Amino acid sequence: MARLRCAEDNYAQPLLAIAAHGLPGSTRTYPTKPLDDESWRTIRRAAQDHRVTGLLVAAVKDGAFPATAAQFGDVRGGHVRTMLRVMSLEQELLELVGLLDRHGINHRVLKGTAVAHLDYADPALRSFIDLDVLVRADDFERTVRVLTDAGFVRTLMEPAPGFDRRFDKGTTLIGSAGYELDLHRTFVLGPWGLVIELEDLWRDGGQEFIVAGRPVRALSRDTRFMHACYHAALGDWPLRLSSLRDVVEMLLRIGDDAGPIRQLAARWHAEAVVAAAIADANRLLGIAPRTELERWAAGYPFSRREEARLALHTHPDKTFAAQALSTLVALPRLRDKADYLRALLLPEPQYVADRHPSALARFRYGIREVRRGRARRR
Numbered sequence: 001m002a003r004l005r006c007a008e009d010n011y012a013q014p015l016l017a018i019a020a021h022g023l024p025g026s027t028r029t030y031p032t033k034p035l036d037d038e039s040w041r042t043i044r045r046a047a048q049d050h051r052v053t054g055l056l057v058a059a060v061k062d063g064a065f066p067a068t069a070a071q072f073g074d075v076r077g078g079h080v081r082t083m084l085r086v087m088s089l090e091q092e093l094l095e096l097v098g099l100l101d102r103h104g105i106n107h108r109v110l111k112g113t114a115v116a117h118l119d120y121a122d123p124a125l126r127s128f129i130d131l132d133v134l135v136r137a138d139d140f141e142r143t144v145r146v147l148t149d150a151g152f153v154r155t156l157m158e159p160a161p162g163f164d165r166r167f168d169k170g171t172t173l174i175g176s177a178g179y180e181l182d183l184h185r186t187f188v189l190g191p192w193g194l195v196i197e198l199e200d201l202w203r204d205g206g207q208e209f210i211v212a213g214r215p216v217r218a219l220s221r222d223t224r225f226m227h228a229c230y231h232a233a234l235g236d237w238p239l240r241l242s243s244l245r246d247v248v249e250m251l252l253r254i255g256d257d258a259g260p261i262r263q264l265a266a267r268w269h270a271e272a273v274v275a276a277a278i279a280d281a282n283r284l285l286g287i288a289p290r291t292e293l294e295r296w297a298a299g300y301p302f303s304r305r306e307e308a309r310l311a312l313h314t315h316p317d318k319t320f321a322a323q324a325l326s327t328l329v330a331l332p333r334l335r336d337k338a339d340y341l342r343a344l345l346l347p348e349p350q351y352v353a354d355r356h357p358s359a360l361a362r363f364r365y366g367i368r369e370v371r372r373g374r375a376r377r378r
Contacts, residue, residue: 003307004039004314006280008070014065015046019241020285021059023248027286030065039069045269051242053079054125072089083128089113090211092179093131097216100133103146107217108134108206110184110227114218119249126242130180134219137185137198140165144173144183151176159347160339167327167340169193187230190323191309191330195269222260225250226270227279234313244281251278251294258293275300276310 008016017028035043046058057079059065060072068076090113091214100107108114112128120126135143141164147261148154152173158164164171170184186193206217207224218224228250232243254261265274278297282289289295312323324344331337 003152003276003302006237006239006284006314008284011241011284012046014043015050015052015241016284016286018043018056018059018065019052019245020287021049021055021062021064023245023285023287024252025287025290030059032066034066034068034071038298040067040074044075044105047075048082050240051129052245053082054122054127055245058125073295079124079127083124084128086113086116088177089131089179090130092175092177093216094211094214095298096131096133096175096181097214099146099150100135100143101132103142103145105135105139105143107143108214109200109218110134110182111213114209114216114224115228115246115249116212117226118207118218119246119253126246130182132182132184134184134201137165137203140170140183140185144171144228147173147181147183151179157348157350159351160343163340163343163350166336167331167343172219187227188234188313189320190312190327192230192234192273192325194269194327194330197267200264200267221250221253222264225254225261226264226268228276229274230270231251232281233273233277233310236314237314237318239280241284244277247277247281248285248287251281251291254291254293256291256293258291261293262296271300272302272306272310275302303373 004176013028014031017030020026020028034040044053044056047053050309053075056065056075060067062077093109093113097107097109110132112126115129116123116126116128141162144154144164152175155172155174158171165185169189170182173181173183175181183326186196186198195312201219201223204220204223207220208215208217210216217228225247228243228246232239232247235243261274265271275297278294279300282294282298283285289298309326312318327346328337328340331340
């Protein structure tokens with residue numbers, strides 16, 4: 001089967017132009033006159049969902065996107081509210097970082113806030129709605145205890161002790177202020193997450209940025225770009241435009257200095273993920289390949305195995321169960337396979353509380369979800 005590419009008709013054309021606003025060489029175009037009120041509301045909501053309201057404000061302010069005064073006031077007011085939420089999250093981030101530092105837990109800030117500060121000319125162009133933090137696998141259980149002692153609540157218990165540390169992407173917790181914290185040990189669930197050399201994420205000390213006058217540490221440029229590719233290619237479906245914009249923003253800074261990226265991609269057996277993210281970002285944002293890395297991505301020969309693994313994430317019916325089954329197949333050791341299967345078939349009672357009345361019901365549910373999640377779309 002050929003790799004499923006996210007079609008342009010998943011998006012309104014003005015939305016693609018918004019996501020590409022200010023990018024050199026983009027062929028995306030705006031309407032020639034202001035939209036009617038209903039179309040405007042549709043675009044504004046889509047920009048909010050794709051976290052590109054900052055780019056929409058910039059496009060209208062620059063005169064690229066024609067809009068009425070009322071429309072500009074509408075989107076500007078909405079973006080101000082979004083930025084107030086972002087500033088509140090960043091204050092919570094500082095509290096979180098301080099908590100982890102006091103307990104000697106090494107960590108890296110991921111995604112939205114790190115990318116906004118390090119990879120965009122103006123952080124206000126990149127909004128986000130939650131916090132993401134990476135910790136070492138060996139520190140994962142202790143970190144969860146520290147967080148829960150501080151008032152965080154897990155949204156889902158692990159199916160068996162040690163499951164998060166050994167097999168899962170991480171876990172989600174809710175802070176006392178009501179925000180969501182995604183605590184990671186790796187980038188993604190499934191085979192693509194298993195093959196990441198996790199020590200590579202900690203080897204170089206990361207990159208520092210400043211929030212409200214205080215230093216915070218993110219991944220290094222190259223590992224941050226790798227994470228952006230994982231998130232863009234394997235995250236939402238249809239692909240989230242802010243994630244694609246992240247990839248392009250980083251490509252502009254990487255330029256022809258792509259040797260370390262290719263080496264990491266090969267070391268992690270993730271060439272397909274990186275190639276898909278770059279090719280789809282350029283295609284949907286209307287940018288012709290410029291650098292050697294982008295040309296390599298545009299012509300990458302995906303293998304059938306890579307296509308099948310990508311397909312676990314690239315259709316609207318993707319499920320946890322299908323990704324979990326693929327994880328089982330990809331685990332290299334028989335002991336790990338047995339422990340993983342046992343945890344999913346016979347999980348701790350708190351994991352299935354209020355979800356499945358019996359082990360048989362859970363098994364039947366899993367079979368249905370696997371069948372649905374392995375559906376192939378062309």
